[in-house]
Amino acid sequence: MREVVAEAQRPVFLYSVGKDSAVMLHLALKAFYPAPPPFPFLHIASGWDFGDLLAHRDKMVARHGLDLIVASAAEADQARVTPFTAGADVYAETLLTGPLKAALTAHGFDAAFGGGRRDEEKSRAKERIMSFRSTSHHWDPKNQRPELWDLYNLRLSPGESIRVFPLSNWTEADIWAYIAQEMIDIVPLYLAAPRPTVERGGQIIVLDDDRMALAPGEAATLRNVRFRTLGCWPLTGAVESTAADLPSVIAEMQASTTSERHGRMIDVGAAASMEQKKQAGYF
Amino acid sequence: MTEPDKRELLRFITCGSVDDGKSTLIGRLLHDTGMIPDDQLVALAADSRRLGTQGGDLDLALLVDGLAAEREQGITIDVAYRFFHTAARSFIVADCPGHEHYTRNMITGASSADLAVLIVDARGGLTAQTRRHAVLCNLVGVRAMVLAVNKMDLVGHSPAVFDAIVADFTSFAARIGVTLIGAVPMSSLKGDNVCAPSPNMAWYDGPTLLTLLETADVRADLAAAPLRLPVQWVNRPNPDFRGYAGTIAAGTVRPGDAVRLLPSGRISQVARIVTMDGDLDRAVAGQSITLCLADEIDCSRGDVIAAADAPPQSANQFEATIVWLDEAPMKVGRGYWLKLATQMVSATVQQPKYVLNVESLDHLAARTLDLNAIGVAELATDRPLVFEPYADSRVLGGFVLIDKLSNHTVAAGMLNFGLRRAQNIHWQALEVTREARAAQKQQRAAVLWFTGLSGSGKSTIANLVEKRLLALGQHSFLLDGDNLRHGLNRDLGFTEADRIENIRRVGEVAKLMTDAGLVVITALISPFMADRDTVRAMLPAGEFIEVHIDTPLAEAERRDVKGLYAKARAGQIANFTGIDSPYEAPVAPEIRIDTMRETPEAAAERIVAYLLARQAG
Ligand SMILES: Nc1nc2c(ncn2[C@@H]2O[C@H](COP(=O)(O)OP(=O)(O)O)[C@@H](O)[C@H]2O)c(=O)[nH]1
Numbered sequence: 001m002r003e004v005v006a007e008a009q010r011p012v013f014l015y016s017v018g019k020d021s022a023v024m025l026h027l028a029l030k031a032f033y034p035a036p037p038p039f040p041f042l043h044i045a046s047g048w049d050f051g052d053l054l055a056h057r058d059k060m061v062a063r064h065g066l067d068l069i070v071a072s073a074a075e076a077d078q079a080r081v082t083p084f085t086a087g088a089d090v091y092a093e094t095l096l097t098g099p100l101k102a103a104l105t106a107h108g109f110d111a112a113f114g115g116g117r118r119d120e121e122k123s124r125a126k127e128r129i130m131s132f133r134s135t136s137h138h139w140d141p142k143n144q145r146p147e148l149w150d151l152y153n154l155r156l157s158p159g160e161s162i163r164v165f166p167l168s169n170w171t172e173a174d175i176w177a178y179i180a181q182e183m184i185d186i187v188p189l190y191l192a193a194p195r196p197t198v199e200r201g202g203q204i205i206v207l208d209d210d211r212m213a214l215a216p217g218e219a220a221t222l223r224n225v226r227f228r229t230l231g232c233w234p235l236t237g238a239v240e241s242t243a244a245d246l247p248s249v250i251a252e253m254q255a256s257t258t259s260e261r262h263g264r265m266i267d268v269g270a271a272a273s274m275e276q277k278k279q280a281g282y283f
Numbered sequence: 284m285t286e287p288d289k290r291e292l293l294r295f296i297t298c299g300s301v302d303d304g305k306s307t308l309i310g311r312l313l314h315d316t317g318m319i320p321d322d323q324l325v326a327l328a329a330d331s332r333r334l335g336t337q338g339g340d341l342d343l344a345l346l347v348d349g350l351a352a353e354r355e356q357g358i359t360i361d362v363a364y365r366f367f368h369t370a371a372r373s374f375i376v377a378d379c380p381g382h383e384h385y386t387r388n389m390i391t392g393a394s395s396a397d398l399a400v401l402i403v404d405a406r407g408g409l410t411a412q413t414r415r416h417a418v419l420c421n422l423v424g425v426r427a428m429v430l431a432v433n434k435m436d437l438v439g440h441s442p443a444v445f446d447a448i449v450a451d452f453t454s455f456a457a458r459i460g461v462t463l464i465g466a467v468p469m470s471s472l473k474g475d476n477v478c479a480p481s482p483n484m485a486w487y488d489g490p491t492l493l494t495l496l497e498t499a500d501v502r503a504d505l506a507a508a509p510l511r512l513p514v515q516w517v518n519r520p521n522p523d524f525r526g527y528a529g530t531i532a533a534g535t536v537r538p539g540d541a542v543r544l545l546p547s548g549r550i551s552q553v554a555r556i557v558t559m560d561g562d563l564d565r566a567v568a569g570q571s572i573t574l575c576l577a578d579e580i581d582c583s584r585g586d587v588i589a590a591a592d593a594p595p596q597s598a599n600q601f602e603a604t605i606v607w608l609d610e611a612p613m614k615v616g617r618g619y620w621l622k623l624a625t626q627m628v629s630a631t632v633q634q635p636k637y638v639l640n641v642e643s644l645d646h647l648a649a650r651t652l653d654l655n656a657i658g659v660a661e662l663a664t665d666r667p668l669v670f671e672p673y674a675d676s677r678v679l680g681g682f683v684l685i686d687k688l689s690n691h692t693v694a695a696g697m698l699n700f701g702l703r704r705a706q707n708i709h710w711q712a713l714e715v716t717r718e719a720r721a722a723q724k725q726q727r728a729a730v731l732w733f734t735g736l737s738g739s740g741k742s743t744i745a746n747l748v749e750k751r752l753l754a755l756g757q758h759s760f761l762l763d764g765d766n767l768r769h770g771l772n773r774d775l776g777f778t779e780a781d782r783i784e785n786i787r788r789v790g791e792v793a794k795l796m797t798d799a800g801l802v803v804i805t806a807l808i809s810p811f812m813a814d815r816d817t818v819r820a821m822l823p824a825g826e827f828i829e830v831h832i833d834t835p836l837a838e839a840e841r842r843d844v845k846g847l848y849a850k851a852r853a854g855q856i857a858n859f860t861g862i863d864s865p866y867e868a869p870v871a872p873e874i875r876i877d878t879m880r881e882t883p884e885a886a887a888e889r890i891v892a893y894l895l896a897r898q899a900g
Contacts, residue, residue: 033559035520148394155690
């Protein structure tokens with residue numbers, strides 16, 4: 001991270017407020033201590049964010065004196081595209097990646113820290129810690145730079161930018177172990193608690209506010225649930241769980257022999273890719 | 284960045300040709316160490332049945348064949364990294380696919396590896412490929428090797444076959460100077476001797492491959508070496524705190540230790556080792572830390588904090604081994620960015636002394652380095668580098684070269700040693716300074732570097748500028764490209780290499796003249812941006828003033844005062860700028876003259892005004 005700050009003109013931290021972001025924030029605080037992290041934090045708010053997540057974000061900003069930038073889609077787009085009316089792709093493009101690209105361009109950021117991890121998908125084994133984007137924020141896989149030793153070539157032509165994935169080599173298990181070890185503060189939604197839920201399309205959706213109309217036959221039920229990943233609330237599935245503290249979350253995770261990816265497809269579905277898109281920008 | 288895992292980490296690379304069993308071996312290691320979740324195993328079983336490659340058995344190669352799919356999508360990748368761990372250690376395997384760019388891929392993967400596993404097909408024995416891999420690994424400093432003699436099931440688990448291959452490799456290893464830390468007869472398909480001892484080869488009483496990997500002692504004891512901390516970032520949140528942040532490359536540091544800052548050579552003491560979790564009383568190689576020193580001394584990114592009694596050397600000329608990674612061949616004499624640890628300088632490479640034939644180990648003569656070539660050459664940097672030979676330190680001896688225009692990483696290199704002449708010829712500090720010389724003339728030295736097409740108007744405008752300066756009592760000198768080619772540069776032609784050398788010489792002369800306090804005006808086509816930037820980098824900031832005499836090609840050709848365009852069009856002149864040799868216009872010149880809109884007199888006036896404003900400021 002220090003390497004990027006030393007060489008980039010205008011770095012930014014893509015802050016999704018999720019667990020990977022929490023770890024990355026902690027690393028940034030450590031890397032620059034006693035100085036505060038010398039870059040702004042960009043959060044893309046879709047308008048459908050969990051209330052607890054926004055509260056946690058504001059708490060962190062106040063505690064560490066972070067420079068927060070919140071970007072959102074235009075109001076007209078927010079009114080037009082909702083989780084209930086639009087397909088996942090249109091939704092993500094309009095409310096998440098669109099505003100992200102716009103914000104990166106508007107502020108002239110040339111380096112962005114994201115929370116992508118290599119274990120999220122088989123193909124991610126190819127990801128580098130540094131990933132180069134053209135002027136239009138496109139990733140050209142054929143044009144990536146070899147990373148020899150720990151020497152990163154961060155020189156950019158005008159308009160080019162880099163995505164930096166400091167957690168590239170971490171697994172989900174590493175993330176939880178580190179959160180426990182360093183006692184990192186995370187959004188409470190990762191811990192089990194009784195929450196009002198409804199089951200829809202095989203997923204357990206937590207009703208975060210009253211914008212979701214219940215279909216005939218659906219009824220809000222109180223279930224003990226937690227999240228493995230956090231996206232927009234109407235699109236994020238929870239898992240039934242009794243793990244109300246970190247050690248039990250880790251124990252539950254170790255007992256599960258399904259991979260995170262498989263788990264995501266079943267228990268969180270679209271939300272998983274939603275979180276990935278949010279954190280990492282767009283691949 | 285440190286991972287939370289506290290287990291000791293071993294990074295290794297697997298080398299083998301297609302079909303030697305590399306994917307199966309990696310799949311086997313991942314599978315037998317329990318890295319494959321149940322759901323993926325179910326999917327794997329289904330895929331294996333469907334493809335029928337292993338007659339109903341699991342085809343472990345499918346686990347790592349994500350790469351093939353990527354290649355189909357046109358995604359070329361240099362190295363894939365895979366992770367697994369046992370109770371004893373965690374591992375990162377570099378898996379380098381591809382044949383087109385094999386050298387490049389292997390060098391990239393091996394650059395961070397502690398150990399190499401060389402896979403040999405028992406049926407074929409050692410091949411030229413195997414030797415090649417061993418040489419490449421050795422080249423980047425991977426000295427510890429394990430020979431994995433695979434497919435023993437296909438040679439009847441014969442000890443004789445195994446012994447012959449091992450004997451063969453042992454003699455080769457001795458020749459190139461690598462350490463064979465073990466040889467294992469195995470079958471990655473069946474699992475014999477990979478993670479569990481083989482009932483089929485009771486005659487082998489050595490360790491399994493996994494045991495070797497778990498116990499191999501390959502790390503030099505970096506903590507015991509003298510301290511090396513390349514400064515990555517200076518932490519100055521407020522005037523009361525000044526810390527130097529970086530990752531310790533070698534050694535151990537404690538508060539109170541005497542340290543020497545390089546290149547300045549100044550000595551201080553460590554006051555504190557600062558972290559968010561409180562000050563440390565000791566930190567060792569590999570740790571990322573922030574140091575505070577006892578004295579307020581100047582230290583910035585790129586400097587190295589070292590043990591006071593055993594500092595590294597610095598030099599500006601070196602012999603280096605260079606692996607060329609770019610499609611475009613190396614340009615001898617062209618300036619590239621060189622990044623070594625946290626230092627970034629401008630460097631030029633000489634014609635290679637030789638390139639290495641990796642199979643025969645022969646030294647061949649070469650004029651340049653092409654893609655995948657490995658050569659030994661001398662290089663010179665514009666500022667001294669704090670370094671150590673690569674054999675002593677990967678961090679202070681390994682570097683990359685970056686093209687100044689495309690910003691691509693074009694080469695990886697290893698410093699072999701600093702050149703005697705550079706170390707012994709100390710820079711003679713002149714007692715009469717350049718500032719004093721310029722002040723005597725009541726002016727500030729500068730280089731007005733005119734660039735533009737032939738016939739664009741460089742000489743015309745340059746002459747007017749000089750006349751004006753003379754009238755103003757300024758001391759100047761005009762270096763005209765054509766005139767210089769009659770004397771200083773008469774041995775040079777118009778090939779790309781000669782043009783680069785032409786600019787370099789003129790740049791050096793201009794620099795000497797600015798040391799004498801003069802305003803230097805140069806009028807050369809100087810078509811390549813990288814060469815102009817090299818001269819810019821040679822001079823103190825702000826002294827290089829690039830003046831683009833911007834005339835469209837059609838107009839310059841229409842004027843054709845010297846009749847050169849007509850000759851070039853007729854094929855009588857080769858490499859003529861604008862016709863069959865490119866002109867790279869400056870992106871952000873200090874001054875741009877549009878000759879279609881401005882008279883030469885007006886242009887000269889504007890340039891002189893710029894110079895005077897600069898002197899006033
Ligand atoms: N119209 C116009 N002609 C110019 C200008 N500068 C130079 N020329 C003419 O272009 C021709 C070539 O100029 P010269 O200085 O010999 O070009 P060089 O080869 O770049 O040094 C001469 O006939 C000049 O008079 C200009 O600013 N405007």
